[in-house]
Amino acid sequence: MTYAQFLEQTGVGPDMLARQAWRDNQAAMKAKKEKTALKNLSRIFGAVFTISGQKGFAAMTMRDLSAESGLSAGALYDYVGSKEGLLTMLQAAGRGLAGEVLERAVAGASDPWEQLKLVITHHLYMSEALPQWFYFSYMEARHLGDREKKAALAAEERSESTLAAILEQGVAQGRFYPVDARLLAAVGKAMLQEWYVKRGKYARRRVAVEDYAAFLIELFESRLRPARIMERKDDHAA
Amino acid sequence: MTYAQFLEQTGVGPDMLARQAWRDNQAAMKAKKEKTALKNLSRIFGAVFTISGQKGFAAMTMRDLSAESGLSAGALYDYVGSKEGLLTMLQAAGRGLAGEVLERAVAGASDPWEQLKLVITHHLYMSEALPQWFYFSYMEARHLGDREKKAALAAEERSESTLAAILEQGVAQGRFYPVDARLLAAVGKAMLQEWYVKRGKYARRRVAVEDYAAFLIELFESRLRPARIMERKDDHAA
DNA sequence: GTCTATAGAGCGATAGAC
DNA sequence: GTCTATCGCTCTATAGAC
Numbered sequence: 001m002t003y004a005q006f007l008e009q010t011g012v013g014p015d016m017l018a019r020q021a022w023r024d025n026q027a028a029m030k031a032k033k034e035k036t037a038l039k040n041l042s043r044i045f046g047a048v049f050t051i052s053g054q055k056g057f058a059a060m061t062m063r064d065l066s067a068e069s070g071l072s073a074g075a076l077y078d079y080v081g082s083k084e085g086l087l088t089m090l091q092a093a094g095r096g097l098a099g100e101v102l103e104r105a106v107a108g109a110s111d112p113w114e115q116l117k118l119v120i121t122h123h124l125y126m127s128e129a130l131p132q133w134f135y136f137s138y139m140e141a142r143h144l145g146d147r148e149k150k151a152a153l154a155a156e157e158r159s160e161s162t163l164a165a166i167l168e169q170g171v172a173q174g175r176f177y178p179v180d181a182r183l184l185a186a187v188g189k190a191m192l193q194e195w196y197v198k199r200g201k202y203a204r205r206r207v208a209v210e211d212y213a214a215f216l217i218e219l220f221e222s223r224l225r226p227a228r229i230m231e232r233k234d235d236h237a238a
Numbered sequence: 239m240t241y242a243q244f245l246e247q248t249g250v251g252p253d254m255l256a257r258q259a260w261r262d263n264q265a266a267m268k269a270k271k272e273k274t275a276l277k278n279l280s281r282i283f284g285a286v287f288t289i290s291g292q293k294g295f296a297a298m299t300m301r302d303l304s305a306e307s308g309l310s311a312g313a314l315y316d317y318v319g320s321k322e323g324l325l326t327m328l329q330a331a332g333r334g335l336a337g338e339v340l341e342r343a344v345a346g347a348s349d350p351w352e353q354l355k356l357v358i359t360h361h362l363y364m365s366e367a368l369p370q371w372f373y374f375s376y377m378e379a380r381h382l383g384d385r386e387k388k389a390a391l392a393a394e395e396r397s398e399s400t401l402a403a404i405l406e407q408g409v410a411q412g413r414f415y416p417v418d419a420r421l422l423a424a425v426g427k428a429m430l431q432e433w434y435v436k437r438g439k440y441a442r443r444r445v446a447v448e449d450y451a452a453f454l455i456e457l458f459e460s461r462l463r464p465a466r467i468m469e470r471k472d473d474h475a476a
Numbered sequence: 477g478t479c480t481a482t483a484g485a486g487c488g489a490t491a492g493a494c
Numbered sequence: 495g496t497c498t499a500t501c502g503c504t505c506t507a508t509a510g511a512c
Contacts, residue, residue: 031495040495056381058296062488075496077489139377142294183445183453190432191425198424207421215421223460269477278477300506313478315507 003209006125010101013129018042020093030078040079043069045090049132057087057140087140088148094133095155098126106162112170116220119163120192121213127196128209134196160185167224176224184223191216241447244363248339251367256280258331268316278317281307283328287370295325295378325378326386332371333393336364344400350408354458357401358430359451365434366447372434398423405462414462422461429454 007013018041022034031037047068051060062083066073080086105122109115127134141152164185170176195202195212202212245251256279260272269275285306289298300321304311318324343360347353365372379390402423408414433440433450440450 033495036495054380056294056296058294059381061486063486072497073488074490074492074498078495083488142292143297180453182443183450184457186436186439187429187432187454187457190428190436194425194428198428201424205420212421215418216425219422219425219457219461223457271477274477299504301504310479311506312480312508316477321506 001121001125003125003128006122007129010129012097012101012126014046014132015042016097017045017090017093017130017133020097021045021089024093024096025089028081037079040069040071040075043071044076044079044086048086048090049136052136052140053132057136057143084145087143088145090133091137091141091144091148091152094130094137095152098130098134099155099158101126102159102162106166112166112173112175115166116170116224117217119166120188120216120220123159123192124195124209124213124216127192131196131199135199138193138197156189160189163188170224174226177226179223184220188216188220191219239359239363241363241366244360245367248367250335250339250364252284252370253280254335255283255328255331255368255371258335259283259327262331262334263327266319275317278307278309278313281309282314282317282324286324286328287374290374290378291370295374295381322383325381326383328371329375329379329382329386329390332368332375333390336368336372337393337396339364340397340400344404350404350411350413353404354401354408354462355455357404358426358454358458361397361430362433362447362451362454365430369434369437373437376431376435394427398427401426408462412464415464417462422458426454426458429457 001009015038018038021041022029022037026037029037031040044065047065048057048060051064051068062073062076066076069076080089102119102122105118106115109118137152141149144152164181167176167179167181167184171178171181195209239247253276256276259279260267260275264275267275269278282303285303286295286298289302289306300311300314304314307314318327340357340360343356344353347356375390379387382390402419405414405417405419405422409416409419433447
């Protein structure tokens with residue numbers, strides 16, 4: 001699947017963050033018209049990403065946010081409750097979104113090789129569709145309160161376990177060469193995170209997300225092929 | 239080489255940060271006796287690592303630092319100049335230290351397989367010896383001023399290029415299976431960083447640094463072996 | 477060489493006009 | 495639904511006693 005096909009199929013994009021946040025926090029917001037609320041939430045989120053991408057969320061002031069978003073300080077607080085509340089809202093909205101898409105992705109296949117490819121490509125495509133959110137979520141997780149920090153950690157562990165389960169099953173079925181599944185899943189996640197943590201580097205080098213996905217898949221293949229011999233590229237494809 | 243041997247050979251440890259900082263900034267500090275300065279710098283650095291490891295450097299206040307280090311606010315400023323100056327000093331001290339050790343490591347071998355192993359193990363051992371500094375440096379790099387940010391980026395690029403050069407040479411000599419050296423070096427660095435960014439996770443799982451090193455080396459081997467067949471483990475060892 | 481006390485700036489958040 | 499004006503607080507950094 002190409003990135004373009006992924007976008008078309010899932011419809012994931014920055015606007016969905018505002019929609020998710022509006023659904024989750026509608027009651028606490030002063031605005032009553034959905035259209036107004038979505039417009040302003042999008043502005044606020046965009047401004048948060050811009051500023052905290054440069055100097056971090058902790059160093060961002062509400063005055064910075066007011067200037068960048070175009071809303072006054074007063075109006076800001078009709079949407080966000082507090083600075084910490086804003087962080088929590090944004091993290092939760094994205095986590096809900098990303099979780100759904102990724103769970104669905106693996107469910108579509110039963111062959112270990114196919115599952116492995118799906119989980120790699122969908123994780124990368126998801127982070128390509130919401131690059132600012134993924135970077136933000138990664139860098140600012142430790143500023144969350146205890147409750148939210150636990151939720152973020154759990155989501156992280158869940159996605160690693162998904163990958164580890166695929167590897168274990170493949171090994172058990174004799175389709176994958178034996179491997180420490182937990183460890184390979186952990187470094188696999190690190191390589192997936194690399195894509196959005198260093199997004200700018202790959203943009204400069206003109207590496208497309210499909211190139212990166214193909215490279216990771218090939219790396220996994222060379223480790224996991226039962227015979228450890230490189231045969232024709234697609235003799236295990238779906 | 240085991241981690242214990244590395245420590246013995248290089249003598250790297252947290253105290254060397256204070257020594258390096260003292261050498262670099264002696265003139266700007268009020269204290270004149272080396273022993274006093276080293277003791278206080280060590281306390282300050284340790285406190286910075288503790289606090290900013292929990293909530294980040296930007297969220298750390300100088301009052302926090304005063305309480306955690308045991309020095310008064312006034313005494314703090316006899317060593318650090320400003321909060322931003324403290325960040326710069328700490329980053330520069332560690333970078334100087336880490337750079338030296340890693341450059342020396344690769345110089346000790348000419349065989350591509352041996353060089354690859356050396357660069358992986360030494361990078362991991364170095365970050366194991368100064369775990370708090372590596373984590374701090376990774377997470378707080380974007381709070382640096384423009385000058386220092388460039389220096390940090392250059393150091394990062396240099397270590398990636400070192401790895402890429404080894405890969406390219408190995409491919410050119412026919413010792414490694416052809417590969418996109420830049421891309422493998424980039425994801426390789428990501429896996430090395432994973433070790434200190436998620437240090438706690440591996441401690442909980444009782445994965446030792448030697449285990450992690452062996453796993454990464456094996457992953458590289460399975461991708462780079464010319465025949466792509468897994469033969470006896472040591473038929474390409476030094 | 478280290479302390480206490482405090483100046484001066486900038487912060488998050490709110491009240492109330494429109 | 496959005497604004498301006500401002501409160502009360504905490505921050506970094508310094509002055510000067512010891």
